[in-house]
Amino acid sequence: MTKRLEITDLVAGHKTRRGVVQAVAGVNLEIAAGETLGLVGESGCGKSSLARAVIGLNTPTSGALSINGDPMDMRRRGNHARDIQMVFQDPYGSLNPRLTVQQLVEEPLTVHRTRSKAERKTFVKALLDRVGIPEAMHDRLPHQLSGGQRQRVGIARALSLEPKILICDEPVSALDVSVQAQVLNLLVELQREQNLSYLFISHDLEVVRYVSHWIAVMYLGRIVEIGPVEEIWSSPLHPYTRALMQTTGNDAMGEGPEVKLNSELPSPLSPPSGCRFRTRCPLAIEKCAQEVPDLQENGKGHQVACHRAKEWSATVSAAA
Amino acid sequence: MDRQFWTYLGWRVLQSLVIIAIVIVGSFLLLHLVPGDMVDVLGGQRGDMDAELMATLRERYGLDQPVLVQLLNYVGSVLQGDLGYSYRNATDVLSLVLQRLPATILLVVCSVITAVFFGTMAGVIAARHAHRPIDVIISMIVLVFYATPIFLTGLGLVIVFSVKLKLLPIGGLITPGVDFSFLELVGDVALHLILPVFSLSLFYIAIYARLARASMLQVLDQDYIRTAYAKGLSTYNVIIGHALRNALLPVVTMVGLQIAELFGGAVLTETIFSLPGVGRLAYDAVFERDYPLILGVLLVCAFIIIVVNLIIDIIYTLLDPRVEISR
Amino acid sequence: MMLRRVLLSPAGMIGLVTLLLIVGMAISAPYLFPKGPWALVARPYLWPGSRPGIPFGTDALGRDILAGVFYGSRVSLLVGIVATVCALVVGITVGAIAGYFGRVADAVLMRITDAFQTIPGFLFAVVLVSILSPSISTIIFAIATVSWPPVARLTRAEVLRVRESEYVQSCKIIGMSAPRIILTQVLPNSLSPVIVAAAVLVATAIITEAGLSFLGLGDPNVMSWGTLINIGRPSIRSTWFICIIPGLFVVLTVLALNLLGDAINDALNPHLRKR
Amino acid sequence: MQEQEQGAALLDVRKLSVLIKQSSRQKVRAVDAVSFSVGVGETLALVGESGAGKSLTAMAIMRLHKAQSMGVEADSIRLDGQELSTLSDREIRKIRGSTMAMIFQDPLSSLNPVLTVERQLVEAIRLHNDMSAAAARQRALELLDMVRIPAAKSRLGEYSHRLSGGMRQRVMIAMALAGNPKLILADEPTTALDVTISAQILDLLRELQTELGVGMLFITHDLHAVRSIAHRVAVMYSGRIVETGNVEDVFSRPHHPYTEGLLAARPHGSFSLDGHKLREIPGTVPSPADRPAGCAFGPRCNRSQPDCESQPPSLRNETGARTSFACYHPLKEVPA
Numbered sequence A: 001m002t003k004r005l006e007i008t009d010l011v012a013g014h015k016t017r018r019g020v021v022q023a024v025a026g027v028n029l030e031i032a033a034g035e036t037l038g039l040v041g042e043s044g045c046g047k048s049s050l051a052r053a054v055i056g057l058n059t060p061t062s063g064a065l066s067i068n069g070d071p072m073d074m075r076r077r078g079n080h081a082r083d084i085q086m087v088f089q090d091p092y093g094s095l096n097p098r099l100t101v102q103q104l105v106e107e108p109l110t111v112h113r114t115r116s117k118a119e120r121k122t123f124v125k126a127l128l129d130r131v132g133i134p135e136a137m138h139d140r141l142p143h144q145l146s147g148g149q150r151q152r153v154g155i156a157r158a159l160s161l162e163p164k165i166l167i168c169d170e171p172v173s174a175l176d177v178s179v180q181a182q183v184l185n186l187l188v189e190l191q192r193e194q195n196l197s198y199l200f201i202s203h204d205l206e207v208v209r210y211v212s213h214w215i216a217v218m219y220l221g222r223i224v225e226i227g228p229v230e231e232i233w234s235s236p237l238h239p240y241t242r243a244l245m246q247t248t249g250n251d252a253m254g255e256g257p258e259v260k261l262n263s264e265l266p267s268p269l270s271p272p273s274g275c276r277f278r279t280r281c282p283l284a285i286e287k288c289a290q291e292v293p294d295l296q297e298n299g300k301g302h303q304v305a306c307h308r309a310k311e312w313s314a315t316v317s318a319a320a
Numbered sequence B: 001m002d003r004q005f006w007t008y009l010g011w012r013v014l015q016s017l018v019i020i021a022i023v024i025v026g027s028f029l030l031l032h033l034v035p036g037d038m039v040d041v042l043g044g045q046r047g048d049m050d051a052e053l054m055a056t057l058r059e060r061y062g063l064d065q066p067v068l069v070q071l072l073n074y075v076g077s078v079l080q081g082d083l084g085y086s087y088r089n090a091t092d093v094l095s096l097v098l099q100r101l102p103a104t105i106l107l108v109v110c111s112v113i114t115a116v117f118f119g120t121m122a123g124v125i126a127a128r129h130a131h132r133p134i135d136v137i138i139s140m141i142v143l144v145f146y147a148t149p150i151f152l153t154g155l156g157l158v159i160v161f162s163v164k165l166k167l168l169p170i171g172g173l174i175t176p177g178v179d180f181s182f183l184e185l186v187g188d189v190a191l192h193l194i195l196p197v198f199s200l201s202l203f204y205i206a207i208y209a210r211l212a213r214a215s216m217l218q219v220l221d222q223d224y225i226r227t228a229y230a231k232g233l234s235t236y237n238v239i240i241g242h243a244l245r246n247a248l249l250p251v252v253t254m255v256g257l258q259i260a261e262l263f264g265g266a267v268l269t270e271t272i273f274s275l276p277g278v279g280r281l282a283y284d285a286v287f288e289r290d291y292p293l294i295l296g297v298l299l300v301c302a303f304i305i306i307v308v309n310l311i312i313d314i315i316y317t318l319l320d321p322r323v324e325i326s327r
Numbered sequence C: 001m002m003l004r005r006v007l008l009s010p011a012g013m014i015g016l017v018t019l020l021l022i023v024g025m026a027i028s029a030p031y032l033f034p035k036g037p038w039a040l041v042a043r044p045y046l047w048p049g050s051r052p053g054i055p056f057g058t059d060a061l062g063r064d065i066l067a068g069v070f071y072g073s074r075v076s077l078l079v080g081i082v083a084t085v086c087a088l089v090v091g092i093t094v095g096a097i098a099g100y101f102g103r104v105a106d107a108v109l110m111r112i113t114d115a116f117q118t119i120p121g122f123l124f125a126v127v128l129v130s131i132l133s134p135s136i137s138t139i140i141f142a143i144a145t146v147s148w149p150p151v152a153r154l155t156r157a158e159v160l161r162v163r164e165s166e167y168v169q170s171c172k173i174i175g176m177s178a179p180r181i182i183l184t185q186v187l188p189n190s191l192s193p194v195i196v197a198a199a200v201l202v203a204t205a206i207i208t209e210a211g212l213s214f215l216g217l218g219d220p221n222v223m224s225w226g227t228l229i230n231i232g233r234p235s236i237r238s239t240w241f242i243c244i245i246p247g248l249f250v251v252l253t254v255l256a257l258n259l260l261g262d263a264i265n266d267a268l269n270p271h272l273r274k275r
Numbered sequence D: 001m002q003e004q005e006q007g008a009a010l011l012d013v014r015k016l017s018v019l020i021k022q023s024s025r026q027k028v029r030a031v032d033a034v035s036f037s038v039g040v041g042e043t044l045a046l047v048g049e050s051g052a053g054k055s056l057t058a059m060a061i062m063r064l065h066k067a068q069s070m071g072v073e074a075d076s077i078r079l080d081g082q083e084l085s086t087l088s089d090r091e092i093r094k095i096r097g098s099t100m101a102m103i104f105q106d107p108l109s110s111l112n113p114v115l116t117v118e119r120q121l122v123e124a125i126r127l128h129n130d131m132s133a134a135a136a137r138q139r140a141l142e143l144l145d146m147v148r149i150p151a152a153k154s155r156l157g158e159y160s161h162r163l164s165g166g167m168r169q170r171v172m173i174a175m176a177l178a179g180n181p182k183l184i185l186a187d188e189p190t191t192a193l194d195v196t197i198s199a200q201i202l203d204l205l206r207e208l209q210t211e212l213g214v215g216m217l218f219i220t221h222d223l224h225a226v227r228s229i230a231h232r233v234a235v236m237y238s239g240r241i242v243e244t245g246n247v248e249d250v251f252s253r254p255h256h257p258y259t260e261g262l263l264a265a266r267p268h269g270s271f272s273l274d275g276h277k278l279r280e281i282p283g284t285v286p287s288p289a290d291r292p293a294g295c296a297f298g299p300r301c302n303r304s305q306p307d308c309e310s311q312p313p314s315l316r317n318e319t320g321a322r323t324s325f326a327c328y329h330p331l332k333e334v335p336a
Helices: A047-055 A101-111 A117-130 A147-159 A177-194 A205-211 A229-234 A239-248 A286-290 A309-319 B003-033 B038-046 B051-060 B067-079 B093-128 B133-147 B150-164 B182-220 B223-231 B235-272 B278-287 B291-319 C002-008 C010-032 C065-101 C103-118 C121-132 C136-163 C166-173 C178-190 C192-214 C225-235 C241-268 C270-274 D054-062 D089-095 D117-128 D133-146 D165-177 D195-212 D223-229 D247-252 D257-265
Strands: A005-016 A019-031 A036-040 A062-067 A084-087 A165-169 A197-202 A214-219 A222-228 D009-021 D027-039 D043-047 D070-073 D076-079 D100-103 D183-187 D215-220 D232-237 D240-246
Touching: A005 A047, A019 A036, A019 A047, A019 A197, A019 A214, A019 A222, A036 A047, A036 A205, A047 A084, A047 A165, A047 A197, A084 A147, A084 C166, A101 A117, A101 A147, A117 A147, A147 A177, A177 A205, A177 D257, A197 A205, A205 A239, A214 A229, A214 A239, A222 A229, A222 A239, A239 D195, B003 B067, B003 B291, B003 C103, B003 C121, B093 B133, B093 B182, B093 B235, B093 B278, B093 B291, B133 B182, B133 C241, B150 B182, B150 B235, B150 C192, B150 C225, B150 C241, B182 B235, B223 B235, B223 D100, B223 D117, B223 D165, B235 B278, B235 B291, B235 C103, B235 C121, B278 B291, B278 C121, B291 C103, B291 C121, C002 C010, C002 C241, C010 C065, C010 C241, C065 C103, C065 C136, C065 C178, C065 C192, C065 C225, C065 C241, C103 C136, C121 C136, C121 C192, C136 C178, C136 C192, C166 C178, C178 C192, C192 C225, C192 C241, C225 C241, D009 D054, D009 D215, D027 D043, D027 D054, D027 D215, D027 D232, D027 D240, D043 D054, D043 D223, D054 D100, D054 D183, D054 D215, D100 D165, D117 D133, D117 D165, D133 D165, D165 D195, D183 D195, D195 D215, D195 D223, D215 D223, D223 D247, D232 D247, D232 D257, D240 D247, D240 D257
Parallel strands: A036 A197, A036 A214, A084 A165, A165 A197, D043 D215, D043 D232, D100 D183, D183 D215
Antiparallel strands: A005 A019, A005 A062, A214 A222, D009 D027, D009 D070, D009 D076, D232 D240
């Protein structure tokens, strides 16, 4: 069965004054129709670079993308605007301050010259109505809306071309808790209604757990662990995942090593040899510095990239 | 001074060289914009040159060569320090310019210092008392300075201080015909410079005052100022120890951008106060149609300005350790 | 709405009214002084206020200074506005291209801009006018040539800021073309500081024109404020009013333009002011 | 941690209000008569969403609010037995940085970019201690050690932009400790940090508090942080405290509908597995200018009755309830 979105061996980097940062160092991901892949990681782990490469804001160094099995032309990304769209983190910065709500949502349609003018108006009206923006607000400017309303407009804008894949880059982290819930509910409802696929990027594990079917954990440009949501939540195997889980007070995770991190992210300019996490890992052994751990299947689609994971996988999974 | 600093410096020097190259080529093109070449000008002035002599001269100065060859010759001679020959003054351009340069540099340096000192002081005081009477008064004075052309300031100062009050000399750099000791000479030059310096710097005092006020207000709104207050520092110490240096950064940038304009203003100031500087030299050259000399002045000024900008950039990196990353 | 905010501030109101008065002077000059600014009306060096009908006195040849000031406003405004428009067109184009496309375009255009900025502007204008021989159009050309670089710099900085904004990225994602993004997204959101700068640019152009005329490089066929000042200079010790009266009109115009510019700036950034 | 002994109140705030001048005539009560206290060695968390007035409350205690546009009213602000509200600006300056110190949200913008770590630390040390420059430098090293900065000596000459986010916040904490404070006001100190770093900073603050016995007012919107560091919590909504009590009690048996809604709005499970929608709180937090006359939460509350619109409920302690709350129709105790 072909997946809706397939990311194969994606490498992406950007230049800085001090050298080239390989922000995404060979990532493979796939998302099925109507499902959400949650991508978790801290700032600097490359999750935003991954999103930018997938959506076409950056050209990847190498790797391939395909939608429904059709490979994407990396140079003509405009052609894929109707397949894949993005919801931004900052509801203040992602809307042109000079356009009204109605214009903002209609803009993608005028660019692609879809529908007649009258049809566009009714379509936009219906769409805005669906995301919960009352008609009285359609002529307002972004600064006259609250943060939650702006994010609803951003979602409507992304959906106006009726894409099948939505990249959500930290869509709720700029919002207050009570508003977060509204936007998350909207996103999961829309997914069910339109059979959308989400690549949902966030640093907030609980939010990711709520919306996702699959979770991938990213560290310094690599996926260190990936699996179905309940697997990752109840039996995290990678020490980094376990450290992240501990910050959420997750008490469901199976018995395994307690990982407390003391240092900070090393410079992405010169990532550590072998396992990139080893400089912060209290469980690192000599092998970790020498060999890059590959993602290893651990049953039920649960994969982990850690040389030592086998030592505790039995106890962790048993408790779950 | 680590490696990053040197990379940055190397990069800036390279940039400066490119700019100098553009300026040299530009000035050559400008010279070609002049109707007729320099032999025509010379012939017109002397009036007694026959066609044969003109042809010989053209050959001698390579004026019969294709434009590209002329350009290469021009660039080559400029790089060797040969800026051409001023027939009017019967001297080579470079020595003429160098002879007049000290007066201009004195004027410009004094004006920059005056402008930065009074400008930032006024700006900081205004920001400290923002929206209160002192601020309003300073801002109004500054606005008037800002709107007054340099030559008008110069004339006004001459009328009031030289003609009416007879306090200061009306022009020149040194009182002629007097034998001064060194100290007396310094005093005499200083006295002669007061009016030119103020007429040139009043406008820039206004610019720096506005800039310093705006930048100070912005800095005072920063989080680290709040931190400084939270430590228990007094307002005075917060402003002097934490805000001033940050607020000065845009002023430093501005000085770099405006050095060129100051040299331009020197033309007017030197003309009004009959100072023996390069501005006055250029002014005279314009009316004598001495184009090699005019371009020589432009080139030398451009070169000085590029060097000054390089120095200012280095000062900036010393003032602001973040430069290396922001570039 | 913006005009209302400008008018609501006292500074903006004063600036606008003063400017309108000067525009009025420029329009009414031929009707009030049909004989033109060069006509001899009385004996030379007539002091202001000494004869009714010639309130500002006469110059070295007995020409009416008031008439000169009225006709001078036409030249000043014309040169100021046309030179500014030219500088804006060049500066915005260069800045927008350099800022939006970056890389090679940016490096080349910015080094050229640097080169222009390292040549003393006024001196450069003097040289250009003298080479091309003084006339209104060469003066405008020279002033525009020396005043576009700051516009280019400002536009580039703003374009860089807006280019990185998420709403521009979102337009790339919906498949909008680069020219359309520049015209509909980037420029509208980056030009407000340029508009403010334009007011100052007009003021600077007026000052530069006066400075050129003051040095004797004005258009010999038109009477400008600088021409009058130049006429009065040799007799500065005695009849200084010939220099000072037109000088004050320069100051007044420039002051009005700056007040207006500040008011527009405040009106464009209302939130900035509140904080 | 709950059993930790609570001494006499270190900080006692009575009816503190912060007024923001909207125009020459109009003032808005951004913080409306809040009262709370912090004991010696105790951490009180002020929790709420943006616009709740948490930061303003801390600023007002430190008297760091913008005096031009804001006014502070208080019946009393007592710190370590001393009344702060009547002190002159000069007197409060002596207390700032010594008896009470503050840590801010964004450590990058809160450190002066053009001064070294050493300059900023030594300045704080010498301001409140009579010390030679050499001794102050020594003390600066000690403080950096205390906040667990490795290779402290080499960090002294650094500028803030060269440090990582966590290091910067540690430097801020060291600076706050420079004057041996009795009370630390921490304004969202972990919000700008990554989760694993934020966990480290929380650990550090908790350890330092035990070591030094300081009291802490911890401001945050992060419920995890509250749970991990605070003894007691006060929930703020639109400038008022709506519920307060021990962390355990407030989190497990909230009585105010807002507290309960806030807790329920955080995701707890997985939608793809159980299909449970999150509990939404409709609408948004009102700005202080359009705060409704009665209970500020009334228009968003599913339990509101006509009497909620009359006047704002005050904090009260109902028998049988473990927390104090400001609500006319509180949630009843649910038998565990």
